[in-house]
Amino acid sequence: MNEIHITTVDWVNGKALRDIRQQVFIDEQQVPADLEWDTQDESATHFLLYYQAQPAATARLLSDGHIGRVAVLAHYRGLGLGAAIMRHVMEYAQTSGMRELILSAQVHAAAFYRKLGFVCCSEEYEDAGIAHQDMCWQASDQLSAVATVELADIEFQSPGRFDISNPEFNRETVQPLAEGDAELHSVSGAIACEQVTTLVDQCRRRLRIYSPEQARWLFNQRGFIQACERLIARDPKTRIQILLQYVDKEFLQGRTLLSLVHRFPSLCEIRCQHPDLTKNKYVQMTTDSQGFFMLPDCRVREGFVRQYTPDQVKRWSSQFDELWASSQSDPAIRRFLL
Known part of the structure; x- marks a missing residue:
């Protein structure tokens, strides 16, 4: 060498x-x-x-x-x-x-x-x-x-990093997303809720969410749903698209994104991915043409967020739109809305 x-x-x-x-x-x-x-x-x-x-x-x-x-x-x-x-x-x-x-x-x-x-x-x-x-x-x-010497296999930054109880957190410890920030930020646990809510608050009109039922701990949070409500209040032409992989009793009950569809049916829509298509393990959200959030594996409460990444959003939005074009309206959701 x-x-x-x-x-x-x-x-x-x-x-x-x-x-x-x-x-x-x-x-x-x-x-x-x-x-x-x-x-x-x-x-x-x-x-x-x-x-x-x-x-x-x-x-x-x-x-x-x-x-x-x-x-x-x-x-x-x-x-x-x-x-x-x-x-x-x-x-x-x-x-x-x-x-x-x-x-x-x-x-x-x-x-x-x-x-x-x-x-x-x-x-x-x-x-x-x-x-x-x-x-x-x-x-x-x-x-x-990449280390030149042998290091431990796992190195924790915080003992609460993998906490699954969704505890309260101090807002002062969360680095907010600045307008136009192109950096890739890792998120986990309560920080994920804070960063995703901030991303929605910076959204102007178009919000796409894929497979939120796999991350109820995040998308069922009151703060996130209220951020979606603020988005709708900011612009009467807002469009929120929510694409699920499945609908179960838990999604039809309690405080979920379904409440937004019930209150704002002309602005917010929920559909289900076509049953013949592959079920993905990731969860993602895009805002307008630039904001992006992803949990690569829904079983792990860790992901990343970027406030400004137009190329990445263009690519993922195109994939979302293809899935949306073949999606279906679920009977259980229709009965709930009636």
Whole structure:
């Protein structure tokens, strides 16, 4: 490994890294040039890996924790260079204070990123004609993936992190979402309720919620339902779409999102996913064209939120709209509303 040298490169003077991306993405994978080169290149931190003094691999890191454009020249593959540059980027990100990282992985490379501590946090989607999945990494949970010394497998930041009793919390300890904030924030427990409620309060008109019945501890909260009521009061053209995977007695009783449909039937609608489609374990919410919240696994009360991520919202909203187009009105809900 002493034949490897990794350095950061200025974009303007980074001809070598541009050549690598040209060969790997445009020439080899047939990615259109107008998709490969984007405006984020100018502000990104670029990394160039030299193997035996020759440029062999590259990657970039955005200020919001996105890792991308990871490429290794064909004749240098199989030497562990991809893992080497990824570990370097992850260590650099941690040193810069980033605690969460996200990347868009080509599906065939997902196993590679899992070995580095990333977990899948989206369904498959196409980007430039290639199947991808979003993958996430959190420093607090995966520190050992890039450490140079052996660390404990689990490192807790707070003993209450996995508390499932939904206790009261101090608002002063929750970092609010600022307008236009593009950072990826991890959330759990009561903090999730606070951040999601803030996201709805920043919403102007369009709210999409997928599979809230899998996270009753969050969406049945009085504070969240009141935030939806405030959204409706702000704009008479508000549209709230709630897509369930199933309807049970618990959802039809008590304080649930169904009460919004009963009170505001022209603005709020609940439907059920088509029974023939795959049931997903994730829970998600999008606001307008920019706000995004997700629980990758509904069985775990941990997820992430981003106040400003238009590209991600566009992709997930498109998937939601496809599911909505084939969804059905559940008889139990119709009887309740009557």
